[in-house]
Amino acid sequence: MKKFNFHIKPIGLLDMLHFKKMVPRRREILRSGSLEPITAVYGVNRLAQSLHPKQQKAVVSEIIPRKDAKTYVLKAGKLAYFRAGQYVSVKLKIGGAVTARPYTLAGSPARALEGEYEITVKKAQDGFVSDYILANWEVGTEVTLSGPEGPFSYEPLRDEKEVVGLAGGSGITPFMAMARAIRDGVEDFSLTLLYGSRTKADILYAAELEEICAATDKVRVVHVLSEEKAEGFEHGFIDAELIQKYAPENYTLYICGPRAMHDFLSHEIPGLDLDEKHIRREFVPAPSSPEYFKSYTGDASQVYTLTLHFLGEEKEIALRADEPVLTAIERAGIAAPSRCRSGECGWCRSRLIGGEVFIPESMDGRRLADAGAGYVHPCSSWALSNLEMEIFPE
Ligand code: FES
CATH class of the missing domain: 2.40.30.10 (Translation factors)
Structure with missing residues (x-):
C-alpha cells in the first residue's frame, strides 16, 4: 500500500502573535477608513x-x-x-x-x-x-x-489557424481590420482573402491591402473582378472552384458581403464539403422590401397603424408594410434600441401585443422562448396587419 507522509507544522509563537494582532489591526483599519459610503460601482464593473x-x-x-x-x-x-x-x-x-x-x-x-x-x-x-x-x-x-459589438471575429479555440475570407464590395471592412490586426501582431492567424469587386477601380482599400501583403506573408489577397478582365486578377464570381483553388487544406471560412453574394454562395458552399462549424457569416442587413423573400405573402403596398407603448407612453404611428417595423418607429422620431439591424443581436427585442408580422426564417434570430412568448425583433419584422407593440428604449 502506498504511504503518504504529511508534515504538519506546529503553531509557533509568531503565528500566535499574528492572530493576536489581527483583531486590533482590523479595528485600526476600520477606524482610519473614509466616512464616505461604500461605492456602488465596483472596479470590475468599471472595467466592464x-x-x-x-x-x-x-x-x-x-x-x-x-x-x-x-x-x-x-x-x-x-x-x-x-x-x-x-x-x-x-x-x-x-x-x-x-x-x-x-x-x-x-x-x-x-x-x-x-x-x-x-x-x-x-x-x-x-x-x-x-x-x-x-x-x-x-x-x-x-x-x-455604441460600444463594439458582434461575433464576427477570429476565435482561436473554435477556428482553424488558416482563415479564408470571402468579401464583396464594402464587405471588405472586417477583413481590413483582421489584416491590419495580423500585421500589427494583435491577431495570430493566416488570412487568404478572395475579394470580389466589379472592376479594378471599384476595389476599396486597394493600396492598403497591397502594403499589408508586402509587410506580412500571413495575409494574401486575390482580387476577383466580375465586370473586367485584367492580368493578375481572377475574373467572374467567387464560387466553389475558385475557393478550392486558393484555400489551404484546413480552414475556416468567413463571409461578408451583400445579400446577393450570400445567396449565390449558399449554392456554392455545399460543394466545399466544409463542416458548418467552420463557416462564419457576417450579419446581412434587411433588404429594401420584404418581397425579396420568396416566403413573403403580404401586400407590400399597404400602410398599417402601429400602436406603440414605450416608457409609459402610448403613440399611434403609420406603418408601411414594405419596410421593417423598426424603420417606422424611428421615422416617427422615437429612439428605439438597435445594433445589428439584421435580426441577430436582440437589442431591439420588443413585445408584440397584437397583429401579425412577417419574419423571414433567415433573419429570425430570436430565442425559442422569446418567439413562443410573442417577442419580435422589429428590425427583421414586417407588418402584415395593424400592430400593437411595446418597445424598451435604452
Ligand atoms: S437590432 Fe439586432 S436584432 Fe434588431
Whole structure:
C-alpha cells in the first residue's frame, strides 16, 4: 500500500502573535477608513463599462475619399478596444427621425488603444443614412457610437489557424481590420482573402491591402473582378472552384458581403464539403422590401397603424408594410434600441401585443422562448396587419 507522509507544522509563537494582532489591526483599519459610503460601482464593473460602453463620443478627424465611399477616421480621448471584425452602431438624428446604423470598424484594434476608430461608408441604393453621412459629415463632426459589438471575429479555440475570407464590395471592412490586426501582431492567424469587386477601380482599400501583403506573408489577397478582365486578377464570381483553388487544406471560412453574394454562395458552399462549424457569416442587413423573400405573402403596398407603448407612453404611428417595423418607429422620431439591424443581436427585442408580422426564417434570430412568448425583433419584422407593440428604449 502506498504511504503518504504529511508534515504538519506546529503553531509557533509568531503565528500566535499574528492572530493576536489581527483583531486590533482590523479595528485600526476600520477606524482610519473614509466616512464616505461604500461605492456602488465596483472596479470590475468599471472595467466592464470601459470595455463595453453603451455609448461613446468621437470626432471625425480625417476623411479619405474613395470610389462611391468615404473612410472616416474617428478620434476621442478614449475608445473601447474591439476584436477585429466587430462593428459599432452609429446613432443619428436626420430630420425628425432618430436612427442608427452598424458600421464595421476597419482599422487595427491596436489603434483603438490610441483613441482611434475607422469606418468606411459606401453609397448605397436607397441609402437614406449613408447618403446623409456622405453629404454631411466633415472634419470636426461629433458622432455618437455604441460600444463594439458582434461575433464576427477570429476565435482561436473554435477556428482553424488558416482563415479564408470571402468579401464583396464594402464587405471588405472586417477583413481590413483582421489584416491590419495580423500585421500589427494583435491577431495570430493566416488570412487568404478572395475579394470580389466589379472592376479594378471599384476595389476599396486597394493600396492598403497591397502594403499589408508586402509587410506580412500571413495575409494574401486575390482580387476577383466580375465586370473586367485584367492580368493578375481572377475574373467572374467567387464560387466553389475558385475557393478550392486558393484555400489551404484546413480552414475556416468567413463571409461578408451583400445579400446577393450570400445567396449565390449558399449554392456554392455545399460543394466545399466544409463542416458548418467552420463557416462564419457576417450579419446581412434587411433588404429594401420584404418581397425579396420568396416566403413573403403580404401586400407590400399597404400602410398599417402601429400602436406603440414605450416608457409609459402610448403613440399611434403609420406603418408601411414594405419596410421593417423598426424603420417606422424611428421615422416617427422615437429612439428605439438597435445594433445589428439584421435580426441577430436582440437589442431591439420588443413585445408584440397584437397583429401579425412577417419574419423571414433567415433573419429570425430570436430565442425559442422569446418567439413562443410573442417577442419580435422589429428590425427583421414586417407588418402584415395593424400592430400593437411595446418597445424598451435604452
Ligand atoms: S437590432 Fe439586432 S436584432 Fe434588431
